[in-house]
Structure formats: structure tokens, C-alpha cells
Amino acid sequence: MTHPHQELLRCRNLGRRYAGVPALAGIELSVRAGEVLAIVGENGAGKSTLLKILSGVIPPSEGSIAIADGDGVLRAVQLHSVRDATRAGIALVHQExxxxxxxxxxxxxxxxxxxxxxxxxxxxxxxxxxxxxxxxxxxxxxxxxxxxxxxxxxxxxxxxxxxxxxEARILILDEPTSSLSAREADRLLEIMGDLRSQGKAVIFVSHHLDEVLRIADRVMVLRDGRCTGILQRGTYDRDAIERLMVGRSIETNQPRPARQDAAVRLRVTELVGAHHRKQPISFAVRAGEIVGLAGLVGAGRTEILEAIAAITPHQGRVELDGAPLSGNTAARVRQGVAIVPEDRARNGIFASSHVSMNMSLAWIDRNSRARTVNTAAERGIVAQMMDRMQLRPAEPSRLVHKLSGGNQQKSVIGRWMAVGPALLLLDEPTRGVDVSARAEIHAEIRRLADSGSSVLFASSELEEVLMLADRVIVMHDGSIAGELAAHEATEVAIMHLATGGKPAAAHSTAHEHGTEHRTSS
Amino acid sequence: MKKSLGILGIFLAVCIVASVFGQNFLTGYNLMNLTQRTSLFAIISLGAGLVIITGGIDLSIGSVVCLAGITTPWLLVEHGWSPWAVIPVVLVGSALIGLFHGVLITRLRLQPFLVTLCGLLLYRGVARWMTSDQSQGFQGEFSGVRSIALAKFPIPGLDTYQLPATVIPLIVLSVAIAVFLHRTVWGRWLLATGRNESAARYSGVPTAWLITMAYVACSLLAGVGGMLFIFDIGSAQPSDFGNFYELYAIAAAVLGGCSLRGGEASVFGIVVGAATLQVLRTAIILLGLSSQLEFAVIGAVLLIGVTTDELIRRYSVRRSERKIA
Incomplete structure (x- = not known):
């Protein structure tokens, strides 16, 4: 039998590469019987990779794992499959x-x-x-x-x-409370505490720092595939975790003129999307304003963008320039809405078609006479948009799937720039795009806003949110956790709200609650 | 045009083989017959092509041909309707069948294969029940309206060949569909929907409406075809009229360069594809092959054509990649 506080699992220099790119590197970890270890980090920090390695779903590229045998002696193991991990006493409770x-x-x-x-x-x-x-x-x-x-x-x-x-001795839970109500989550945390007192080791990943602070004996913070610290209970607070999660220095936001006096173009009132969470959302975007939706994966950002564009059904009111938006996506596009989807390959590009066809698709609707396309004018606008988006190589007859990710994205954004939408919605505007193409795409988005359009974008990359947004709306669990103006928005401030922290004093009347992090939400 | 070169080659090869080995292939009478049959089959093949562009399929074409074709003499002869009433009623009825398919496919998200398979059974059953499975014909009357399909135009200098009138609707429809596909916003959008329906929707293309309209056009063209077929042959049995015509239509569209994945089409290719199938059928008879071999020969040629086309496509892709690299 396992003794209390006996070491059950030890990882040495654990790492994993995908196609040569390290997703996880140099992880040193030891887990004892009767403890709860939380793993936290931003999206893409390597949490899922670590869990997958520990539960035998994928093998590590480097490093070793040792697990205590029946006599409590640590022995090196090779986990080739989930079955191997189960036999070694590790069980994974999936997120899905x-x-x-x-x-x-x-x-x-x-x-x-x-x-x-x-x-x-x-x-x-x-x-x-x-x-x-x-x-x-x-x-x-x-x-x-x-x-x-x-x-x-x-x-x-x-x-x-x-x-x-x-007979698992080590239980791994991947975001166990992400789909639970507050009361159900409380119950699960209690059970995790019971398991701890029964001598099990519990490892869990969470985006909710409140839970982590409540139950974890130790917290492991990951950033960019590396461990930035393992904190013992009693030696840390929310700020310490957030600093370790964010950490890096970033480029500053380019100053843009204030828009407080500009007319509201997009007004969203009591919006409820198709998602199972039913908190109504209200906000507005002014003319010339670029608003960023920040939050962790699953916080509800995509749902908002897709509801506004009627990709998915919604309840509540969406108004553009005072007129309610109605009908399907095609109808809303005609009313001035444009949407750049998150999944470029599936919902954005026409991979086996020419660049020219990809870029003129929306333009032809508004520039046809008797529904007939003027091909000379079409060639003109495509050339103009390729130039403006700096799409390379500038060959209108090239097939889009032969372009790099950044140029593919430029073809999708260029499709909308050709019509100059009143409202541009972007979901992960520069995912999988290299740095220089990203800068060019950001410049074009700013230029569209400068011409008086409203821009609303969602991004998982805090760096992008900070660089591009004039104002940041932070989402947590399907509702708006808080709003930050460009000068107040920092990675720490955003992460604080995105992980369920209370708005800071300046934004909240509940000051006394704002500093008490340990209250559950 | 470039992608129609393959089918044009197959067409010419089949024609040469037929004219060298079959003595009566190059006679005026045979060519006239071929032109007539090609026109009729090409009209229903264009409809199949429009549906295939969306990535869908219509298996009910043959049964719509039957229902529309049988209803025409049934209303004219048995019920004494005027041709001026019968033609619009049959055409509107055919279009409504397509609307029914389109609504089931886009609103209820049923699979095109299933919806039109049920249609295949449904419309033939209705045609047989309506007519008590009795042969329907014009009984030597209505030569005025039948001349739409039967009229022939003499061509100066040619004695035995006369141009069948059915090439007129074929040419009008082909030009209209080609212009629609490549020059109008709707046609561009239909092709875009076939290439990537989801991306088209995100781009503001009314995809459900366009797909519905493709099924309406397909059934309408099947209705037009059904009427022309019955005008041409004079009488038909509800139990076998139009059998397998959907397969001729789909085969012609695929031979003509339509990808069953959607988003690809060439009107010229579809017409040549339909012609190739008719030349093949004639050649089997002229070459003295057993007519029972007809489907086997068509199947084999179709398979060879599609395989060659795919191999050439891969070769040219590889060559163009090498050129870039």
C-alpha cells in the first residue's frame, strides 16, 4: 500500500516536439501521494501536452518518467498507450x-x-x-x-x-469544472479533496484560478512549453501565478485617437448565442473603434462573433447604425457585416480556386449590373486588393492552397476590404501567420477602422489583443468579466479577468470583494 | 475549355472507331438520329451538371422524365386539355418537384442521395398509378405541338441530313447556363458553394437558396426533356420510360468534367459527354455487338475516361509543381 506523502511519480527533463517544434521542454516534476497539484498556463502553454504524455496518449520526445511500484520504489516506465498508463496506476479523466x-x-x-x-x-x-x-x-x-x-x-x-x-493512484483531470455549474464544481472540488485524504495524487488543469487557490497544494505554471515555477501552498497568491503565466515583455499598442465621442455603430443588447450557457451579453462598438474580445478557449468569444453574423442563431438585439440586423448571414453581409472565421481552411478560403475568385466573391455582389459580373472591373479590384494586402506572389490565377498561411489569410481579409464593410468581425485574425504578415494585416485592419468602420476581433493571443485593440472586452465563462481601455490593458489585467478574477477597484464598486481572491465566483 | 479537351478526344476516338468499323455510321439518317438523341440527353445532363456543381446528386431525373413525359399525352388525350395549358402545368409541376428536393436538402439537411432516391421511386410509382400502367400516346394527333421535337430543317447541299429542331432548345439552354455560370453573380456563387459550402456561407453567399435553385433547375430540365422525349417517340410505357436516364445524365456530366465533389463544371464538356454516350450506344449496334453489352461498354468507357482524366490531371499538377520548384 502507498504511504502518505510517498513519492508516486517523478518526471525528469520531459519534453515533446511536434514536427521539430518544441511544445514542451525540460519539465521536472514530482508528485506525492495525498496531494493535489494544479497545472495552469495560457492557451498553448503546453498543459494538454503534459497531460497527454502522463496518461500515455502520446510518448515524450525526451526525458523519463518513473512511477512507484507496489513496494514504493520508483521505477522508470515507458508509457506507450493509455493501457500502459492505466496499468501503472495513472488514470485520465477527459475534458470531453x-x-x-x-x-x-x-x-x-x-x-x-x-x-x-x-x-x-x-x-x-x-x-x-x-x-x-x-x-x-x-x-x-x-x-x-x-x-x-x-x-x-x-x-x-x-x-x-x-x-x-x-486502482489508479494518480488521477489526472483535464479542466474538470469547465462544463459544470458553480455548485457542481464545488462538489467536484470536495471530492478531489476526499481523494487526497484517501492517499491519491490528483493532478488537474484549470483555467479558474479561484479553484486552484482553493484546493491545490502546489501549482505548476507553464508558459510557452516550459515550467516557469512550482509554487507551494501558502507561498503564493493570484498575482504571483498570473505574473508567472504571462511573464514576457511585449510590444506596446500603437496610439490611435480616442473614439469616446464617435457614434455607436454596433450595439449588441442582451445577446444570447446558440451555446448552452445563457448569460445575455451587451456591449457597443463605436465608429473607428477596434475592440478586442479576450478570454480563454471556450469563454464564448467565437459564439458572439458568429451570432452577430448569424452563422449561428441568437436571441437578443444586434443593431448596426441604429437599424436592427436580421436574416441570415447573406442578408447581414448586405447590411454591412463581414466575418473572417477562425478556421481558415474550413470556413475561409476556397482552396482549389484562384486568388482572384477568392478575393472578388463579396465584391461582385455589389458591383454587378443586372447581376452580371464586369470582368475587367473585377480584375482591377483584385489587383488593387492584392497590392493593398501585400499578397505575395501577386498572381491572381494562383490557386489559394499554394499560398502560405499568411497570404491565405490576406486573401480572406482582402475579400472584405474590397467592399469596405461597416462592421468587420475577425476570429483569430492572425492565427498561424508569421510576424511580418501579421503586422501587415494589423495595419490594414487599423486603416479600415480609420475610415470609420467598426472592428470587433477575438484573439487567444494576448500580445495581439494588446497591440491591436483600442478597448478590450474580457470574457469568462460565457459572460463579460470586464472591460479595459487600451491604457489599462496589460497581460496581467486581462488574465486576471479571464480566469474569473473580480474587476479591479477602478471598474468595480465591490472593492472589498475585488481584493479577496479566494471567494469563489 | 482546357478541361473539356479530354472528353473531346474520347468523343472523336469513339466516332472514328464507329465510322471505320461500322459501315452505316456516317450516313445522314444515322447522324440525324444521333443529333436528336444527343440534344435530348444533353438537356437533362445539363440539369444533372447544375446539381453536381453543388456537390449533390439527383437520382430522380429518369422518373421525372417519365412523370412529365407520361402526363403530357395523358392530359392532352385522356383529359382533353389544350396544349397551351398542358405545357405550363407540366413544367411548373417539374419545377415544384425540384423545389421539394431542394427544401428537404437545405432546410431539413437530408442527404441529396436519399431524397432523390426516394424521388426516383415516388414519381415513377405516381406515373404508373395515374395511368393504371397503360401506355400513353398521342394517337396520331397533336402533330402541331409534337413538331417542337420532330421538325427538321433541311441544310442546303446535304440530301440525307436534316438538322433536328431539338438542337434549338439545347443551344439556347447551353448558352444560357454557360453565361449564368461564368458571368453572373449567382453562377459564381453556385460554383463557390460547390467548392466550399461553409466558406461560401461565411462570405455572405445565400447557399441554401442557390442549392435549392439548382435542384429546381435540374427537375425543370428533366421535365423539359421528358416532354421532348414523348413528343419525339409518340407513345411510352410508364413502367420503363426514362429508366436509367439519370445515370446517362450523371455519366455525361462526369465525363464532361464535373467533379462529384462539386465546384467544377463545363457546359461544353457536358454536351460532348452526352454526345459520346449516344455515339457509343449507336456504335454497339452498328458494330454488330450484342445490345445486351450496352451498359457494360458504357461502364467500361466511362471508367477508362475518368481514370485517364485523373492520371493526366495528376501528371500536369506534378509538372506545374516542378516548374515552380
Whole structure:
């Protein structure tokens, strides 16, 4: 049996490369029985990569993993598969729950290792044992209940029970509370605490620093694939974690004239998107203003942009220049909306078509006589847009899939620049784009705003938000956590709001709550 | 035009083989017949092409040909309607069938294959039930309206060949569709929808509307074809009239350069593709091959054509990549 505080897992110089690019490097980690370790970091910091390595989903490119055997002696192991990890005592509770919907609880807990007698399922043993494990996670449910009928929080706990039933000593939870309500999250944190007192080691990833502060004995902070610090409970606060998460120095925002007096062009009132979270959102964007939507993955930024463009249905009012936007995407585009999607290959480009066709697609609608395309004028506007976007090589007949990512993105943005939309929505405007192309794209976005259009963009890269936005709206869990003007926006301030921190004193009347980080949201 | 060169080559090869080995291929009468059949099949193939551009498929073309074709003499002879009423009613009915397909596919998000497969069964069943499975014909009357399909124009200098009147609707429709596809905003958008429906939607293209209209056009052209076919042959059995015509139409469109993935089409290619299939059918008879081999020969030629086309395409892609590198 494991002794309290015995070392269960030790990683040495763990690293992982994708196509030669390091996603994770030099990770030194030791985990003991009876402790809860939180892993935090920005999007892309390497958290998921680390969890995948520890749970056997992907092998490390370098470094070693040692796990305590039955006698408590650390032995080096090779985790080639999830099965290897399970056998070594590590169980992963996925972020996307993968319980088979058509099985009952007992069936899913013992999926793949069903107790059998003479080749027949031993249903009695299976159900008795399932009840035992369910009790351990505080679930009082009949093991014959079909998983499809369970609430998300209950499924999560069934997954935990399943992990325990594998005799796991190390439980790994990937964003366990991301789809839970506050009360359900509280319950899960309590159960994590119970597991700790039963001598298990619990490793979890979270975007909610409140939870981390509440339950974690130690916090490991990752940034750009490296560990920037491991903090012991009692020696850190929210600020310390945020500083380690953000850390790097960045370029400053280019000063743009203030827009407080300009007319409001986009007004969003009580918007509720198609997403399951139902907090209504309200905000406005003025003429000439560039507003950035910041927040962690899943905070609801894409939903807002897609709802405004009617890619997905919404409730609530969206007005452009005082007139309500209505109808489908095609109708809204005609009313002056333009959207640059996040997934360029799927929703942005026409890969096997010419650059020219890609760039003139929106323009031809507004510049045709009797719905007939004037091909000479079309060649003209395509040449003009390729020049303005600095698209290289400037060959209108080149197929778009032969262009680099940055030039592909320029062809999508150029499609809209050709019509000069009243409102430009961009989702991750420079994802996968190199630095110089990014600067050129940013310059064109600023130029469009200077001409009086409104720009609303979402970005996971704080650096981009800080460089481009005149004003930042920070989202957390589907609602607006706070707003920051360009001069107040810093990576630390944004991360504070994005991870569920209260707005700072200047923005909140609840000053006394604002400094008490340990209150749960 | 460049992508139609392949099918043009196949067409010429089949023609040469047929004229060298089949003595009666180059007779005026045979060529006149071929022109007539090509026109009729090309009209329904253009419809199939419009649907294939969107990445969809229409398996109900043959049954729409049957229903529209059978209804025409049924209303004229059995019910004594005026041709001035019958033609618009049949055409509007055909278009409504397409609208029904389009709405099911774009609004309910059903798969085109399934929707039109059900259509294939549905419309033929309706045609057979409506007519009690009895052969329908004009009984020697209505020669005025039948002349739309039967009229021939003598060509000065040629004794035995006369140009069938059905080339007029074919030319009008081909030019209209070619202009629509390459010169109008809607045509550009239809091609864009076929290339990447999701990106088209994000770009403000009314994709659902365009796809619906493609199915409307396809069924309407099948209705036009059905009417011309029945005017041409005079009478038909509801149980077999138009059988497999959807496959001739789809084969012609694919031979003519339409990709079943969508977004690619050439009107000229589709017409040549339809002509190739008709020359093949004739050649089988003229060369003295068993007519039971017809489908096997068409299938083999189609397979060879598509394979060659794909190999040439890959070769030219590789060569152009080498040129860039």
C-alpha cells in the first residue's frame, strides 16, 4: 500500500516536439501521494501536452518518467498507450467526456474489463462493484441507469469512479469544472479533496484560478512549453501565478485617437448565442473603434462573433447604425457585416480556386449590373486588393492552397476590404501567420477602422489583443468579466479577468470583494 | 475549355472507331438520329451538371422524365386539355418537384442521395398509378405541338441530313447556363458553394437558396426533356420510360468534367459527354455487338475516361509543381 506523502511519480527533463517544434521542454516534476497539484498556463502553454504524455496518449520526445511500484520504489516506465498508463496506476479523466451513451453506469465503468464467469458477463458482481465505486465519489445512483440520461456533472463523477476502479493512484483531470455549474464544481472540488485524504495524487488543469487557490497544494505554471515555477501552498497568491503565466515583455499598442465621442455603430443588447450557457451579453462598438474580445478557449468569444453574423442563431438585439440586423448571414453581409472565421481552411478560403475568385466573391455582389459580373472591373479590384494586402506572389490565377498561411489569410481579409464593410468581425485574425504578415494585416485592419468602420476581433493571443485593440472586452465563462481601455490593458489585467478574477477597484464598486481572491465566483 | 479537351478526344476516338468499323455510321439518317438523341440527353445532363456543381446528386431525373413525359399525352388525350395549358402545368409541376428536393436538402439537411432516391421511386410509382400502367400516346394527333421535337430543317447541299429542331432548345439552354455560370453573380456563387459550402456561407453567399435553385433547375430540365422525349417517340410505357436516364445524365456530366465533389463544371464538356454516350450506344449496334453489352461498354468507357482524366490531371499538377520548384 502507498504511504502518505510517498513519492508516486517523478518526471525528469520531459519534453515533446511536434514536427521539430518544441511544445514542451525540460519539465521536472514530482508528485506525492495525498496531494493535489494544479497545472495552469495560457492557451498553448503546453498543459494538454503534459497531460497527454502522463496518461500515455502520446510518448515524450525526451526525458523519463518513473512511477512507484507496489513496494514504493520508483521505477522508470515507458508509457506507450493509455493501457500502459492505466496499468501503472495513472488514470485520465477527459475534458470531453467519453462515456458510451448507450451503456449503463456499471457497463461504462467496467467497459473493456467486464467481470465474466464462463465467458458470460457477471452482471451481479459488476453492479455491486460499480455501486461501491459510485459511493466513493458520493454518487447515489442506481448502477443500471443509462449514461445518456446523466447530467454532465454526474458523468464527470462516473468517469472519476471509473478511474478509481482501475486502482489508479494518480488521477489526472483535464479542466474538470469547465462544463459544470458553480455548485457542481464545488462538489467536484470536495471530492478531489476526499481523494487526497484517501492517499491519491490528483493532478488537474484549470483555467479558474479561484479553484486552484482553493484546493491545490502546489501549482505548476507553464508558459510557452516550459515550467516557469512550482509554487507551494501558502507561498503564493493570484498575482504571483498570473505574473508567472504571462511573464514576457511585449510590444506596446500603437496610439490611435480616442473614439469616446464617435457614434455607436454596433450595439449588441442582451445577446444570447446558440451555446448552452445563457448569460445575455451587451456591449457597443463605436465608429473607428477596434475592440478586442479576450478570454480563454471556450469563454464564448467565437459564439458572439458568429451570432452577430448569424452563422449561428441568437436571441437578443444586434443593431448596426441604429437599424436592427436580421436574416441570415447573406442578408447581414448586405447590411454591412463581414466575418473572417477562425478556421481558415474550413470556413475561409476556397482552396482549389484562384486568388482572384477568392478575393472578388463579396465584391461582385455589389458591383454587378443586372447581376452580371464586369470582368475587367473585377480584375482591377483584385489587383488593387492584392497590392493593398501585400499578397505575395501577386498572381491572381494562383490557386489559394499554394499560398502560405499568411497570404491565405490576406486573401480572406482582402475579400472584405474590397467592399469596405461597416462592421468587420475577425476570429483569430492572425492565427498561424508569421510576424511580418501579421503586422501587415494589423495595419490594414487599423486603416479600415480609420475610415470609420467598426472592428470587433477575438484573439487567444494576448500580445495581439494588446497591440491591436483600442478597448478590450474580457470574457469568462460565457459572460463579460470586464472591460479595459487600451491604457489599462496589460497581460496581467486581462488574465486576471479571464480566469474569473473580480474587476479591479477602478471598474468595480465591490472593492472589498475585488481584493479577496479566494471567494469563489 | 482546357478541361473539356479530354472528353473531346474520347468523343472523336469513339466516332472514328464507329465510322471505320461500322459501315452505316456516317450516313445522314444515322447522324440525324444521333443529333436528336444527343440534344435530348444533353438537356437533362445539363440539369444533372447544375446539381453536381453543388456537390449533390439527383437520382430522380429518369422518373421525372417519365412523370412529365407520361402526363403530357395523358392530359392532352385522356383529359382533353389544350396544349397551351398542358405545357405550363407540366413544367411548373417539374419545377415544384425540384423545389421539394431542394427544401428537404437545405432546410431539413437530408442527404441529396436519399431524397432523390426516394424521388426516383415516388414519381415513377405516381406515373404508373395515374395511368393504371397503360401506355400513353398521342394517337396520331397533336402533330402541331409534337413538331417542337420532330421538325427538321433541311441544310442546303446535304440530301440525307436534316438538322433536328431539338438542337434549338439545347443551344439556347447551353448558352444560357454557360453565361449564368461564368458571368453572373449567382453562377459564381453556385460554383463557390460547390467548392466550399461553409466558406461560401461565411462570405455572405445565400447557399441554401442557390442549392435549392439548382435542384429546381435540374427537375425543370428533366421535365423539359421528358416532354421532348414523348413528343419525339409518340407513345411510352410508364413502367420503363426514362429508366436509367439519370445515370446517362450523371455519366455525361462526369465525363464532361464535373467533379462529384462539386465546384467544377463545363457546359461544353457536358454536351460532348452526352454526345459520346449516344455515339457509343449507336456504335454497339452498328458494330454488330450484342445490345445486351450496352451498359457494360458504357461502364467500361466511362471508367477508362475518368481514370485517364485523373492520371493526366495528376501528371500536369506534378509538372506545374516542378516548374515552380
Amino acid at each position: 467526456l467519453n462515456l458510451a451513451e448507450n451503456l449503463d453506469i456499471a457497463g461504462s465503468i467496467f467497459l473493456g474489463r467486464e467481470p465474466a464467469r464462463f465467458g458470460f458477463l457477471d452482471l451481479h458482481t459488476m453492479r455491486t462493484n460499480a455501486s461501491k465505486w459510485l459511493a466513493r465519489v458520493g454518487l447515489n445512483l442506481d448502477p443500471t441507469t443509462p449514461c445518456g440520461t446523466l447530467a454532465i456533472a454526474q458523468r464527470q463523477l462516473v468517469e472519476v469512479a471509473k478511474a478509481l476502479s482501475c
